[in-house]
Amino acid sequence: MSLVLDDRSRSLLDGASGQAMQLAMRLVVKAASIMGAERLRPVSFAHLDACFYTGQAHVDFIRYLLDNGASLAVPTWTNNGVVSLADPELRPSTEDPQTVSGAAELMRLYARLGCSPTWTCAPYQHAGGPKFGDHIAVGESNAVSYYNSVVGARTNKYGDYLDVACALTGLAPDAGLHRDENRKATLHVDCTALPEAWRATDVFAHLIGHHTGRLSGRRVPVISGLPPSAGKDALKAISSAVASSGGVELWHGAGVTPEAPDLASVFIGTEVHRVTPEDLAHAHRDLSTAQDGPLDAVALGTPHFSLSEFGMLVSLLDGRKIRRGLPFLVSTSRVVRALAAEKGWIAALEKSGVEIPVDVCTYYSPRVRGLTGRIMTNAAKWAYYAPGMLNVEVAFGSLKECVESAVRGEVWRDPDLWTSQ
Amino acid sequence: MIRSTVLNAAAAEGPVLALEEPLSFWGAFDPQTGIILDVHHPQRGACLKGTILLMRETRGSGSAPGAIAEAIRLGTAPAAIILSLADINLAIGADVAETLYGRACAILSVTPDELATLMRAARLRITAEGEITVETV
Numbered sequence: 001m002s003l004v005l006d007d008r009s010r011s012l013l014d015g016a017s018g019q020a021m022q023l024a025m026r027l028v029v030k031a032a033s034i035m036g037a038e039r040l041r042p043v044s045f046a047h048l049d050a051c052f053y054t055g056q057a058h059v060d061f062i063r064y065l066l067d068n069g070a071s072l073a074v075p076t077w078t079n080n081g082v083v084s085l086a087d088p089e090l091r092p093s094t095e096d097p098q099t100v101s102g103a104a105e106l107m108r109l110y111a112r113l114g115c116s117p118t119w120t121c122a123p124y125q126h127a128g129g130p131k132f133g134d135h136i137a138v139g140e141s142n143a144v145s146y147y148n149s150v151v152g153a154r155t156n157k158y159g160d161y162l163d164v165a166c167a168l169t170g171l172a173p174d175a176g177l178h179r180d181e182n183r184k185a186t187l188h189v190d191c192t193a194l195p196e197a198w199r200a201t202d203v204f205a206h207l208i209g210h211h212t213g214r215l216s217g218r219r220v221p222v223i224s225g226l227p228p229s230a231g232k233d234a235l236k237a238i239s240s241a242v243a244s245s246g247g248v249e250l251w252h253g254a255g256v257t258p259e260a261p262d263l264a265s266v267f268i269g270t271e272v273h274r275v276t277p278e279d280l281a282h283a284h285r286d287l288s289t290a291q292d293g294p295l296d297a298v299a300l301g302t303p304h305f306s307l308s309e310f311g312m313l314v315s316l317l318d319g320r321k322i323r324r325g326l327p328f329l330v331s332t333s334r335v336v337r338a339l340a341a342e343k344g345w346i347a348a349l350e351k352s353g354v355e356i357p358v359d360v361c362t363y364y365s366p367r368v369r370g371l372t373g374r375i376m377t378n379a380a381k382w383a384y385y386a387p388g389m390l391n392v393e394v395a396f397g398s399l400k401e402c403v404e405s406a407v408r409g410e411v412w413r414d415p416d417l418w419t420s421q
Numbered sequence: 422m423i424r425s426t427v428l429n430a431a432a433a434e435g436p437v438l439a440l441e442e443p444l445s446f447w448g449a450f451d452p453q454t455g456i457i458l459d460v461h462h463p464q465r466g467a468c469l470k471g472t473i474l475l476m477r478e479t480r481g482s483g484s485a486p487g488a489i490a491e492a493i494r495l496g497t498a499p500a501a502i503i504l505s506l507a508d509i510n511l512a513i514g515a516d517v518a519e520t521l522y523g524r525a526c527a528i529l530s531v532t533p534d535e536l537a538t539l540m541r542a543a544r545l546r547i548t549a550e551g552e553i554t555v556e557t558v
Binding site: 023026027030031034035049050052054055056057058060061064157159160161162165217218247286289384385387388389 | 428443447448449452458459460461465478479484485486487488490491493494495506507509510512513514516517518520521522
């Protein structure tokens with residue numbers, strides 16, 4: 001069967017609504033053809049990744065759209081940028097002026113297109129987003145993974161330009177994860193043999209996500225043995241880690257995520273991996289390129305820190321000061337920072353020496369790019385990408401280890417954590 | 422001659438670069454230089470510019486189309502990319518770059534067996550219709 005288009009789609013494709021809409025329709029049709037879709041389906045929401053500056057091509061693309069009659073068909077939110085529009089002082093003019101001005105211009109152009117300026121890689125932490133069963137178009141890999149898996153909305157990973165094309169047309173290919181038959185798991189990652197106390201730690205979610213992504217490639221995995229108490233922060237950690245070490249766009253947690261009330265309802269394969277403590281130790285080594293030792297900075301908030309994570313950070317720091325001169329960055333969205341500020345947490349953290357940039361990516365802003373040496377993070381995704389992108393070595397650890405290390409100025413390991421494995 | 426599925430059409434020829442592991446074009450690749458950055462990738466440091474790039478599949482973050490479009494704009498991109506798992510992101514990035522800059526990069530898919538055969542070649546020639554032939558030097 002080949003793709004069947006309705007009258008509106010054909011009219012857009014013919015250029016009746018201008019060259020921008022014609023390009024958008026052509027991209028959606030191209031994607032649908034590659035995916036083998038027989039039709040397009042409406043989407044009700046989009047989250048764009050194309051506002052994240054990777055070079056002049058991005059600016060040229062949105063300019064082309066704005067100059068040629070583009071208009072959004074659905075509510076559209078934006079991923080974080082390379083720079084912060086809210087905090088211009090995070091853009092030191094010494095650092096790559098072309099990138100800094102290009103990135104800011106790109107963000108302004110997407111706001112001009114009519115996007116809601118959320119500037120976050122964790123849009124699911126904001127109110128008013130998509131719900132279970134909604135068909136949507138999302139670009140950022142961790143958000144795709146979270147919306148599909150934890151919210152139960154339906155999207156494929158619509159990367160740069162195709163995300164914008166879906167938002168402009170209000171359409172997506174009726175294929176892939178929009179369809180029931182592709183949402184079942186073919187790989188079972190079984191954690192039930194691991195000590196229960198260990199499975200409830202924050203570091204476990206990152207490590208099992210990293211390990212599962214490695215095992216899965218682009219398949220849909222189901223993880224069993226996640227604690228029923230696994231909260232949104234743990235589910236965020238798994239969602240982002242499986243999408244970094246692997247190409248996972250949907251995963252299930254048996255008894256935890258909404259489409260997997262139990263293992264049998266989602267698992268249609270035969271491949272089972274029984275996770276051992278050695279597997280997780282291996283994941284930890286994989287994510288720690290640095291030996292333990294003197295610490296140069298801490299980078300948290302990949303994906304963007306949630307309100308509850310701010311609560312935990314405040315309580316772990318407990319009013320203590322970060323070691324003098326040690327950068328401690330916590331990236332989040334302007335919406336979440338405002339909520340944390342209302343609780344008095346931002347003032348408390350800043351008093352301790354914590355910086356809280358908004359709008360920006362945790363490993364691409366000029367501020368972060370200035371970091372060198374041994375950096376500690378609690379995020380598998382940051383640990384996975386940073387050594388290749390920045391001049392840093394990474395020590396991966398729990399949130400508590402990050403805090404204690406920052407206070408001491410050197411990497412501190414939690415004896416309770418690593419011996420109870 | 423192998424007849425591929427055309428994801429983005431362009432004629433191309435060049436030396437084969439066969440990747441042992443999937444590559445993410447964003448975060449693991451530098452469009453300014455065309456070089457693989459990913460410390461986890463066994464071919465870190467390899468330059469993709471002008472090659473016929475062969476790999477099973479891509480992986481990673483959602484910014485790959487922008488990275489390939491930027492590489493095409495800067496002239497650091499592969500001349501063609503041949504996969505055994507069709508990739509929309511690369512096809513879209515190549516299409517947009519062609520719309521904006523009039524420069525083409527072929528994106529093709531073949532079967533895993535065909536990919537294994539092509540990976541043993543030194544140079545490949547590709548037609549705009551997606552026909553792939555091994556060039557004898």
